[in-house]
Amino acid sequence: MMMLSCVFVTYMGLCLLGVVARDKLNVLYIMADDLRPSLGCYSDPLVKSPNIDQLASKSNVFFNAYAQQALCGPSRTSILTSRRPDTTKLFDNSNFYWRVHSGNYTTLPQYFKSHGYTTMSVGKIFHPGIVSNHSDDYPYSWSVPPYHPPSFHYERRKVCKGRDGKLHENLLCAVNVTEMPLGTLPDIENTEEAIRLLKLMNKSESPFFLAVGFYKPHIPFRIPQEFVKLYPFDKMTLPADPDVPKGLPSVAYNPWTDIREREDVKALNISFPYGPVPKDFQLQIRQYYFSSVSYVDAQVGKLLNALDEHGFAENTIVVFTSDHGWSLGEHGEWAKYSTFDVATRVPLMVYVPGLTSVSQGRGEKTFPYVDVFQEPNNHFISGRVVKSVVELVDLFPTISHLAGLHAPHQCPQPGSHVNLCTEGENRAYTFYRPETYISEERMAFSQCPRPADTPQLNSDQPHFLEVRVLGYSLRCSQYRYTLWVGFQPDRFYANLSDVHAGELYLLDDDPDQDHNLYGLKGYEVPSHSLDKLSGIGAMPQWTDVLRQHITWLHQHRLQRNPAQTF
Numbered sequence: 001m002m003m004l005s006c007v008f009v010t011y012m013g014l015c016l017l018g019v020v021a022r023d024k025l026n027v028l029y030i031m032a033d034d035l036r037p038s039l040g041c042y043s044d045p046l047v048k049s050p051n052i053d054q055l056a057s058k059s060n061v062f063f064n065a066y067a068q069q070a071l072c073g074p075s076r077t078s079i080l081t082s083r084r085p086d087t088t089k090l091f092d093n094s095n096f097y098w099r100v101h102s103g104n105y106t107t108l109p110q111y112f113k114s115h116g117y118t119t120m121s122v123g124k125i126f127h128p129g130i131v132s133n134h135s136d137d138y139p140y141s142w143s144v145p146p147y148h149p150p151s152f153h154y155e156r157r158k159v160c161k162g163r164d165g166k167l168h169e170n171l172l173c174a175v176n177v178t179e180m181p182l183g184t185l186p187d188i189e190n191t192e193e194a195i196r197l198l199k200l201m202n203k204s205e206s207p208f209f210l211a212v213g214f215y216k217p218h219i220p221f222r223i224p225q226e227f228v229k230l231y232p233f234d235k236m237t238l239p240a241d242p243d244v245p246k247g248l249p250s251v252a253y254n255p256w257t258d259i260r261e262r263e264d265v266k267a268l269n270i271s272f273p274y275g276p277v278p279k280d281f282q283l284q285i286r287q288y289y290f291s292s293v294s295y296v297d298a299q300v301g302k303l304l305n306a307l308d309e310h311g312f313a314e315n316t317i318v319v320f321t322s323d324h325g326w327s328l329g330e331h332g333e334w335a336k337y338s339t340f341d342v343a344t345r346v347p348l349m350v351y352v353p354g355l356t357s358v359s360q361g362r363g364e365k366t367f368p369y370v371d372v373f374q375e376p377n378n379h380f381i382s383g384r385v386v387k388s389v390v391e392l393v394d395l396f397p398t399i400s401h402l403a404g405l406h407a408p409h410q411c412p413q414p415g416s417h418v419n420l421c422t423e424g425e426n427r428a429y430t431f432y433r434p435e436t437y438i439s440e441e442r443m444a445f446s447q448c449p450r451p452a453d454t455p456q457l458n459s460d461q462p463h464f465l466e467v468r469v470l471g472y473s474l475r476c477s478q479y480r481y482t483l484w485v486g487f488q489p490d491r492f493y494a495n496l497s498d499v500h501a502g503e504l505y506l507l508d509d510d511p512d513q514d515h516n517l518y519g520l521k522g523y524e525v526p527s528h529s530l531d532k533l534s535g536i537g538a539m540p541q542w543t544d545v546l547r548q549h550i551t552w553l554h555q556h557r558l559q560r561n562p563a564q565t566f
């Protein structure tokens with residue numbers, strides 16, 4: 001009876017608040033690195049991810065979640081401060097610490113810490129180095145010094161056995177873990193440390209916010225060799241669109257320089273900037289990426305199993321996401337660094353006990369470990385799928401609200417210096433209402449810096465001072481629309497009247513974004529619509545400009561479904 005009434009009241013959003021009043025919910029915040037939604041629970045036909053699928057079956061699964069930039073440092077800083085890269089002013093991994101140069105913005109873990117939570121970081125949560133003051137923002141964000149696995153030291157060393165039997169610094173790096181320096185791998189160490197902390201928290205009075213950042217499937221694919229056996233080479237296929245699209249403006253293309261630096265890729269003498277990568281090697285990159293995903297899945301499974309064992313499955317919110325995606329050969333690219341869906345779309349699922357899933361019966365586990373080698377198939381159906389477009393800047397207010405804290409207010413304007421506010425939106429309502437109630441069209445915004453209009457050696461990751469063109473991109477259910485505009489770093493000025501190139505994809509016909517219609521006859525955006533916009537204010541916000549462009553195009557050129565409005 002108790003449970004029944006709880007389930008009923010939950011849908012009115014009350015049961016959760018009741019729980020919080022008695023006892024705050026913990027948060028387990030799990031991030032993967034460079035993981036696109038190549039997962040069973042996102043309908044990937046090949047990838048074996050039974051543990052993440054199991055989590056998905058008890059979670060709200062956001063099918064259209066987008067990162068604000070497809071690069072680790074800018075994306076992680078954006079997620080954790082809930083501000084867009086234009087506000088943190090961080091476009092690269094090496095420029096500065098936001099607290100000193102942009103604003104003393106409160107972070108998601110810092111907010112929980114200020115509400116009495118014990119906050120802990122394991123592995124890669126903040127981007128390491130200068131962008132988080134060489135301390136992962138400790139002590140502001142964390143109660144204890146962040147943990148870094150010692151074996152990460154060997155990530156870029158010659159530890160991968162090549163075909164010649166010698167050790168190399170390779171992209172493809174399936175290893176015998178016992179033969180590795182320290183006899184382990186960074187994500188295995190991360191899992192062990194996170195489990196150790198969970199054990200300690202079992203005796204703690206205060207609630208916890210435990211952030212666990214896995215390093216994979218980021219390159220190099222240094223992973224336990226057994227995972228590669230899950231993906232026989234002869235079952236591997238190329239993507240549907242393995243070539244650089246004909247209508248793609250050259251500024252939009254990024255030449256994936258980081259994989260070219262690895263010894264095994266160097267030996268292939270791939271021409272710069274367009275390649276291509278030899279077909280067999282393309283298939284191997286895909287094989288190793290998928291293997292890395294299954295390896296991360298196993299770590300997630302062990303972690304969730306421990307959460308359960310230590311008595312936290314019924315009072316802990318679990319978030320699983322990634323900083324951005326990765327192109328696995330789509331558009332002839334092998335990297336992030338673009339505004340395509342393959343680079344900006346991420347997995348995002350949130351488990352809220354009692355809200356997204358009802359309690360297990362006595363003695364039954366919520367998250368039993370699933371051994372992918374024993375049960376490789378996806379037995380799990382997705383829980384509550386949310387199709388509405390969401391952004392990673394939404395995470396901060398949404399998780400705060402779900403845990404029972406006040407969601408930070410909307411920032412008074414983009415770029416605001418208020419320490420605690422959000423440039424995202426609180427999406428907690430998606431947990432209380434069936435999605436059919438949500439009629440409004442949502443949009444996600446991402447950006448991408450370039451040093452020039454044509455591919456250069458530094459096109460993937462230009463230093464901030466080298467940025468000359470900025471890609472501003474909008475994603476909604478029907479369109480992806482991108483403008484590449486002139487940028488002056490010394491003034492931090494993006495000139496929206498100085499359009500170098502554009503991209504327009506109609507996703508109903510072209511979900512993979514291969515047929516650029518921007519500027520073609522019938523799809524022009526008349527310049528008067530821009531002129532009118534410059535009247536918005538001295539500095540029109542680019543998000544508003546893109547929104548108005550796509551609204552104009554939708555109403556005058558593209559509309560198939562007149563009922564749909566923006």
Ligand SMILES: *[C@@H]1O[C@H](CO)[C@@H](O)[C@H](O)[C@H]1NC(C)=O
Nearest residue numbers: 099100104105106110140419
């Ligand atoms: C930034 O804010 C924190 C509290 O959130 C405060 O302790 C710190 O002194 C501030 N730093 C600066 C430079 O204002």
Ligand SMILES: *[C@@H]1O[C@H](CO)[C@@H](O)[C@H](O)[C@H]1NC(C)=O
Nearest residue numbers: 097099100132133134135139
């Ligand atoms: C960054 O770290 C240094 C060295 O630990 C410290 O002295 C400095 O105060 C930190 N910066 C801020 C803004 O906290």
Ligand SMILES: *[C@@H]1O[C@H](CO)[C@@H](O)[C@H](O)[C@H]1NC(C)=O
Nearest residue numbers: 175176177178179180225226
């Ligand atoms: C891994 O390496 C250890 C130590 O060299 C060896 O005993 C073991 O047989 C190897 N395992 C595999 C599967 O090759």
Ligand SMILES: *[C@@H]1O[C@H](CO)[C@@H](O)[C@H](O)[C@H]1NC(C)=O
Nearest residue numbers: 264265266267268269270278
């Ligand atoms: C790459 O170039 C080097 C030096 O020019 C040559 O020795 C090697 O055979 C080439 N490799 C391939 C795969 O073409």
Ligand SMILES: *[C@@H]1O[C@H](CO)[C@@H](O)[C@H](O)[C@H]1NC(C)=O
Nearest residue numbers: 201202203204309310311312
């Ligand atoms: C701590 O963990 C044990 C099992 O290891 C469990 O029985 C107990 O309920 C947990 N305590 C709390 C306070 O959750």
Ligand SMILES: *[C@@H]1O[C@H](CO)[C@@H](O)[C@H](O)[C@H]1NC(C)=O
Nearest residue numbers: 486488493495496497498499
């Ligand atoms: C912005 O670009 C337009 C078109 O190239 C140019 O006429 C204008 O002077 C630029 N504005 C600034 C402030 O640089």
